[in-house]
Amino acid sequence: MTRHPVSRRDFLRRTAATAATLGFATPALAQPTAGRVVVVGGGFAGASCARALKRIDPRITVTLVEANATFTACPLSNAVIAGLRDLPAQQFDYKRFAAQRITVTLAPAVGVNADARTVILNDGVRLPYDRLVLAPGIEIRWDALPGYTEAAAERMPHAWRAGDQTMLLRKQLESMEDGGLVVMSAPANPFRCPPGPYERASLIAHFLKTRKPKSKLIVLDAKDAFSKQGLFLNAWKELYPDLIEWVPLSKGGSVTSVDPKTNTLTTEFGIHKAAVANVIAPQRAGRIAELAGVADKSGWCPIDPVTFESKLRPNIHVIGDAAIAGAMPKSAFAANSQAKVCAAALAKLLAGEKPDEPKLINTCYSLVAPDYGISVAGVYEPRGGLLADVKGAGGVSPANASPDVRTLEANFANGWFTAITGEVFG
Template identity: 55%
Template sequence: MAATTGTLALPHVARAQSAARVVVVGGGFGGASCARALRKVSPKLDVTLIEPNATFTSCPLSNEVIAGLRDIAAQQFTYEKIAAEGVRVIAQAASAIDPQARKVTLADGSAIAYDRLVLSSGIDLDFKAVQGYDEAAAEEMPHAYKAGAQTLLLKRQIEAMDDGGVVAIVVPANPMRCPPAPYERASLIAHYLKANKPRSKVLILDAKDEFSQQRLFERAWSELYGGLIERIPLSQGGRVTEVNPTDRTIITEFGNYNPDVANVIPPHKAGSIAALAGATDHTGWCPIDPATFASKLVPDIHVIGDACLGGGIPKSAAAAQAQGKACATIVAAQLAGKTPESPTLTGVCYNIVSPGYGFSLAGVYQPKGDIFGEVEGGGTSPLDAPRETRAKEAEAATTWYKKLTVDAFG
């Protein structure tokens, strides 16, 4: 991903002297959707989006890139259309936030003032959580959980592996971004291996005993891949405590593994700028008031997307986008002196376990106390659905992805 500094050289609407200033930090699905929605809901607002990368590389469907089913270019989006809609897009990193002075300091030392700030920082990977694993180790044992260069690195390692090799996927405990994604990844890697390196296998070392849509995944693995995928859960020694990138050793409490390819996904936490703002608590995540997305720790800051403690709502692109749109409506109402309505969020996520074989998980969420709770209307794909239904869901995933990205990036 190419990163640039400065403001995109595209037309934007100048702020009227009396216009309220809303700054959005983070240009992923949540932040981009929020910035666009703010301009649509209240065109008089002065909206600034701060995002260091000129090109955003999307995580949904990126497992297909690893399996050679999709080109990385299909995952990449720019901010030109958002800028053309009147959002000032600053292609720099936010290096500090001063909630008392209500300003964001940028990488070049300049500062942006705000009346309201929306943090959509996404996740950071907690490299300290697994002994021996750091950013340098990730170049040998890629996490591939931030789409882009790491995605392509894991793809190349699998392609270079000899037939008969083992691809190990290290899965952390929850909370994590897109909890079903490691199992979708295992499925699509198995699809690649079955076609190209049939004597190979996928080994999942899992820090939990149960996972989202487990029965659907296990049914699909049985139907499609036989014994090609092996999963070792927490209770059987699946939690990884240490790695050695020099020889790709993976160490658990029950034994050591030396796979040919090691996909090590460490535990997650809120993006670092959220911690710098003082919006994270002892969990590493951001507690919010779910009725307004307002931070419980710092004033005039709202937190959306993967970074927040959302309760029942998953950390996913669809959830982040829903939160971004709802937060925009709430912030605009509050700045206009109105009482906003409590949000109802809907979302659906798809998992592709093989070309033409998919299933989904849908949910409807509303504030319940200090978190979002799932309410009536959610559901998952039936366990015993025929293959025709699985094929339709796989097709629906493509339509869903197009809508998701068009809504976020125009």
């Protein structure tokens, strides 16, 4: 971020921001704000949106509501699980947001009154908005897999929201005896980070190969196909032969129940007793989405592909993993891309203008080994009320790429993380 000398415009913006913060309701002072936007959720989607709004129009009053002072990023957290990276490298805070005059409110949002246009915080405070952005990410569906409760997750981590769960899985792998059986379960679509379970399987296999070579990994999958499948399966054959066994849906891979007491996962075809179990359970949009009435029966949030405004409630926009974004996957890159489009649309809407037709991009890198990266990319545009693939664009890394290209993509995976977190939190 570049600092500019204080101009009259800046002075004016500050006066407006101060007036809004202090709640001065006199029309003369309230006028300079270009509208009030509350953003709930400080992950890649919400934090990107709050900052993009201020970059586009500093007169907009922006409040970011987030329950935690520290954000722990999911991308690259599989490398933390495999002992290749430490958790603090995943962690960011909101200290830089004040310089942009974004008000960061560290409190859980517990409700939304869509008619009164207020967000309700856990201490009873009500934040008024002209437009609300919900970026709550995902929550685990504790009702979806028999036996898998919050207590069970302390024994059989999901590690699908980064932080303590990430470290729990890492510690279990570290303390496992050589020769132990690691069992992972992957959910049916849709879920956060489609290639994530397979990157995780790869890096756990790398950990086992280098540290506990007598061990084995079974991936029980509720699907018959997955993201970058050909690339992953080829890489596993090359790097981890006889170490990873992938059990698709059609071969009995769908987990029907788990038992934390015995650390077992049950499928229609049998029972798997694990030394370490990683249950990537079914998911839905974070709870505030349901409370605000923007989640449908699927548990996710239908949106307009131009503005990201909810199709269920006016003036509420949903971005990131919680949204039903058509062909766009639930990824950090997609969340950031959507956040910036949503911010531009909000600025236009608040100014009484028509938002532009957007084009969005996604790029997802996966590490198959520390020096072996693969990617998928896509370009998207609104079509038929959804975000659709731009035909002829996108796709995955070539099947026959050289080792140099795999190394380059592994470097790019790390470089991408630096660039995006620099934009969002730096």
